[in-house]
Amino acid sequence: MISGMNMAKENSLQHKAAWVFSVILHPLWFPSVLLVLLFSLPSYVHLLPGEIKRFDLLIVSINTLFIPVAYIIIFYRLKIIRSFQLETREERNLPLILYVVFSYVSFVVLKKVHQPSLVWQILLVSSTITFFCLLVNFRWKISLHMAGIGGFSGMLLIFTLRAGPVFSWWWIVSLLLSGILGTSRLMMKQHTPSEVYTGFFTGFFLAALLLWYMA
Numbered sequence: 001m002i003s004g005m006n007m008a009k010e011n012s013l014q015h016k017a018a019w020v021f022s023v024i025l026h027p028l029w030f031p032s033v034l035l036v037l038l039f040s041l042p043s044y045v046h047l048l049p050g051e052i053k054r055f056d057l058l059i060v061s062i063n064t065l066f067i068p069v070a071y072i073i074i075f076y077r078l079k080i081i082r083s084f085q086l087e088t089r090e091e092r093n094l095p096l097i098l099y100v101v102f103s104y105v106s107f108v109v110l111k112k113v114h115q116p117s118l119v120w121q122i123l124l125v126s127s128t129i130t131f132f133c134l135l136v137n138f139r140w141k142i143s144l145h146m147a148g149i150g151g152f153s154g155m156l157l158i159f160t161l162r163a164g165p166v167f168s169w170w171w172i173v174s175l176l177l178s179g180i181l182g183t184s185r186l187m188m189k190q191h192t193p194s195e196v197y198t199g200f201f202t203g204f205f206l207a208a209l210l211l212w213y214m215a
Contacts, residue, residue: 018184025181027148031064031126043163045116056119059109063102089141096134103127125210129203143191143199149178150203158211
């Protein structure tokens with residue numbers, strides 16, 4: 001009995017750790033994190049004036065982080081969705097549609113004000129990956145977490161090739177975090193292995209190909 005209790009406690013701790021990683025590595029963070037990396041690491045984007053960097057980060061964080069969090073909370077309170085995890089395919093459609101709209105708006109705004117291409121391309125890639133996941137979601141449940149971190153990793157790979165090797169360490173870290181996140185999603189029983197792998201490679205290859213094509 002003691003062994004069973006210890007095992008249950010260990011499983012509970014593992015589940016909590018998996019939940020923490022799922023929150024920390026939520027796809028809503030990645031556009032803002034990528035922008036912070038671009039502005040912080042040595043590259044031509046790093047040379048932008050501080051007020052322009054703050055403007056860009058404000059546009060991106062509002063449209064791809066704060067507004068999505070706000071409407072997900074509203075949908076939950078209105079009982080449009082049953083949980084913040086968006087566990088069913090049906091619950092995902094409206095949030096995904098809105099995310100595509102707001103991330104695309106960010107892309108249009110940043111391109112219109114003539115920001116460096118690496119800045120607005122983050123938003124174009126993000127909206128494209130989300131749109132593709134939306135199309136897949138009508139028939140099959142793909143891992144949005146893994147599509148997000150896959151896109152993050154794919155963009156970091158192209159940043160490494162285009163902006164300098166300083167991004168290579170972050171790319172390696174992103175691959176390690178992808179493994180942790182994939183394991184976490186499986187431990188939480190939110191996805192099957194095929195949904196996890198498909199999500200990651202979809203995000204990775206879409207991001208890498210789009211950025212490479214736009215170079």
